[in-house]
Amino acid sequence: MLHLLRRKPRFPIPILNFQTLNPLHVPNFSSQSSAKPPEYEMPSVTWGVIQGRKERLVSRVIISDYLKTIGVVPDELEPLELPSTVDVMRERVEFLHRLGLSVDDLNAYPLILACSVRKNVIPVLGYLEKIGIPRAKLGEFVRNYPQVLHASVVVELVPVVKFLRGLDVERHDIPYVLQKYPELLGFKLEGTMSTSVAYLVSIGVSPRDIGPMVTQFPYLLGMRVGTKIKPLVDFLLSLGIPKKILARVLEKRTYILGYDLQETVKPNVEALLSFGARKESLPSVIVQYPQILGLPLKAKLSSQQYFFNLKLRIDPDGFARALERMPQIVSLNQNVIMKPIEFLWGRGFSTEDVAKMFVKCPQLAAVRVELMKNSYYFCKSEMKRSMEELVEFPEYFTYSLESRIKPRYRVLASKGISCSLGWFLNCSDQRFEERMRGEYIDADTPGPSFVMGGKLEMPGSELVSEDEDEEDGDSEVLYRRTVSL
Structure with missing residues (x-):
């Protein structure tokens, strides 16, 4: 029995050092039995100093006083867990200041002071820098979207970046997209983002163009289909724009989705x-x-x-x-419009003639005067054309002198053909060659025309068939033609 009593215990018995654990409440064993026992609590998830309720209250008061001295209003921090000491809070404030955040930024979103530097701030900033956001821009990023510091890198940030890559957003465009619309990092993948993409594809937007669209206008991922995107699309379709053409417009001018319908x-x-x-x-x-x-x-x-x-x-x-x-x-700026007007006046065109030219071909307002001057003198000196012909066909000034006017005029001159300006300029290269090979000169005809919602109609030919239009996509040809204007 004695040797059993002398055996060492299997586990060491801890010896509590009350002075170390709770210096403010050292138990006095010599005091009367009425003395209150000390308070002990389990450490918090931040593994701070073990404190009792009174100590926490004292620390909170000290931290609040510190924040007030630097100009931060701590009212919103009342229900949150704060650091156990003012030194830890001072470390957070100084770190955020070095990042570029001012006291006004902290007051705009004081909850940022509840983020641990080591557990929240540094991992998030490290990941943002890893995906390409410059270190010098991190402060601005956090200022625009401070909630990002509460996010989990693995659970919330990484999936969003992978989602963007899955939409064919280029890797080097990810930082641009996130800096333009940082709130994307707070979205759920199965929510608004996926729905808006699915709807755009359903109306004819090419899936391969979703990535460039997001890069151009990332806000579309945060728009609700039922209340924002679909009503706008339905209204534009009701005006007579074919769905295929509207899809092409959205691919190239995605920002129109941001216009308020009403x-x-x-x-x-x-x-x-x-x-x-x-x-x-x-x-x-x-x-x-x-x-x-x-x-x-x-x-x-x-x-x-x-x-x-x-x-x-x-x-x-x-x-x-x-x-x-x-x-x-x-x-168009009115000073810019006046330059071609003054040029035509200077060449002897009357105000009435210039007005007629601008109504028929308003593109004159955007033509550089230097190019107009070269084309005008070639028309007068080389082709010996009258001013009346230019009034009747002002589109002449919109064609390239070197690549269209001169080469075609030389062919006409070599064949001794006399015709109007519109006859040899307002046609494709193939049509011009056909005319040059022809045994007779056909009459002047207008250029291609299109009635929105209908078929592409070429002068002197029948309407394009349904089958050809369905497969080849005349709407895309129309879109390129109209946008190029």
């Missing part, structure tokens, strides 16, 4: 109609210049209509026809 898009469509644009021309206007849906349009239309009336005596109906042919004139 506040901007519908009022702008009504403004176009009120200034004389015909309803059947609205689809062509929008496809040529989608940005027109988001402009302060009524004011711009008023200004430009007054300008053309003042300078060229173009009436409202003439301005509306010019607007239909080139809706970009609503955004």
